[in-house]
Amino acid sequence: MSPRVTRLSLGSEVTRVLRRMLIEGRFPPGERLVEESLAREMGASRTPLREALHRLEQEGLLVRRPRGGYELKPLDPIEVEEVVEARSLLESYAASLAARRATDEVLAGLEQNIAAFAEAHARRDPAALAALNAEFHALLARAAGSRLLIRLLEVLEGMVERISRESATGMEAGCWSLDEHREILAALRARDPEAAARAAAGHVRRGGRHILERLDTEADKP
Numbered sequence: 001m002s003p004r005v006t007r008l009s010l011g012s013e014v015t016r017v018l019r020r021m022l023i024e025g026r027f028p029p030g031e032r033l034v035e036e037s038l039a040r041e042m043g044a045s046r047t048p049l050r051e052a053l054h055r056l057e058q059e060g061l062l063v064r065r066p067r068g069g070y071e072l073k074p075l076d077p078i079e080v081e082e083v084v085e086a087r088s089l090l091e092s093y094a095a096s097l098a099a100r101r102a103t104d105e106v107l108a109g110l111e112q113n114i115a116a117f118a119e120a121h122a123r124r125d126p127a128a129l130a131a132l133n134a135e136f137h138a139l140l141a142r143a144a145g146s147r148l149l150i151r152l153l154e155v156l157e158g159m160v161e162r163i164s165r166e167s168a169t170g171m172e173a174g175c176w177s178l179d180e181h182r183e184i185l186a187a188l189r190a191r192d193p194e195a196a197a198r199a200a201a202g203h204v205r206r207g208g209r210h211i212l213e214r215l216d217t218e219a220d221k222p
Contacts, residue, residue, distance in 0.1 A: 011051035014044045018052045022061050022072055023161050029074040032065060059158045075163070077215050083159045084208030088201045090153055091140065095184060095200035096193040098143035106143045107188060113139060114181050121178055129177075134161050136181055140200070143188070163211055176206065 018038070027033060039049045053070050056062045063073040098106075113136045120128035137160075141153050153160075180203040187196035 011048040011055070014042065014048040015052040015055050017042055018049075019056060019059075019061065019158050022056065023158060027072050029072045031071060033062070033070045033072075035069075056158070061158045061162070075211070075215060077212055079159070080163055080208065080211060080215070083156055083163060084204060087153070087156055087160055088204040088208075090149065090156075091137065091204050092197040092201035094141050094144040094146070094149055094153070095188070095196035097146055097149070098140060099188050099191055099193040099196040101145040102143040102188055106139070107185070110136065110139050110143070110181075110185050110188070114178070114185060117178055117181065121175065130164070133164055133177060137164070140184070164207065177203070180206070 021027070033053070035046060035049055035053075038044075039046050042049070053062060057064065057070060060079065061073060062070040065071055113132055117129065117132045117136070120132055141150050144150075180199065184196060184199045184203065187199050
């Protein structure tokens with residue numbers, strides 16, 4: 001079933017739905033996004049849809065086509081590297097704060113997420129791995145207890161999740177992601193801010209290296 005907009009007058013709601021469609025791979029790079037069919041599918045008017053397209057271009061998820069319209073922006077190695085580095089700094093700080101502030105309830109939520117991730121990996125379910133990976137990082141950000149930090153991470157949200165889906169859903173990548181999520185949680189439970197920060201930063205950067213290596217390999221193909 002296609003996602004639908006629940007508050008048609010709000011451009012932000014149209015943006016949210018369209019962002020999710022892009023991140024989940026509904027449109028491959030190079031495919032033109034047709035305004036009329038998108039508006040019909042989401043139950044939205046053309047005006048908020050155009051606002052959403054413009055906003056997602058600003059976020060770096062879309063790019064304008066030479067003859068008009070938009071398409072999903074291909075992942076660019078330089079931009080990926082910049083996003084990964086910014087995210088590693090923010091998430092290491094989030095993990096450091098979470099080691100000091102996270103409640104037992106929040107830690108239990110992270111543990112449940114990791115258990116579900118392990119189950120999804122065992123049954124080889126890449127869609128579930130992607131969703132659970134995004135949830136883990138969202139839980140970690142909330143565990144920090146900083147509204148400012150959450151807002152800063154939201155600026156990178158679209159690009160971060162797209163990169164994460166590319167780097168954490170393969171079976172091999174899922175295995176090391178699982179191990180590193182466990183390492184982060186162990187540091188939080190130990191109330192060790194420095195260890196938590198190191199584990200979080202290392203985890204984000206490893207995912208970045210993984211996707212950059214894949215992009216490099218694809219660039220070398222004839």
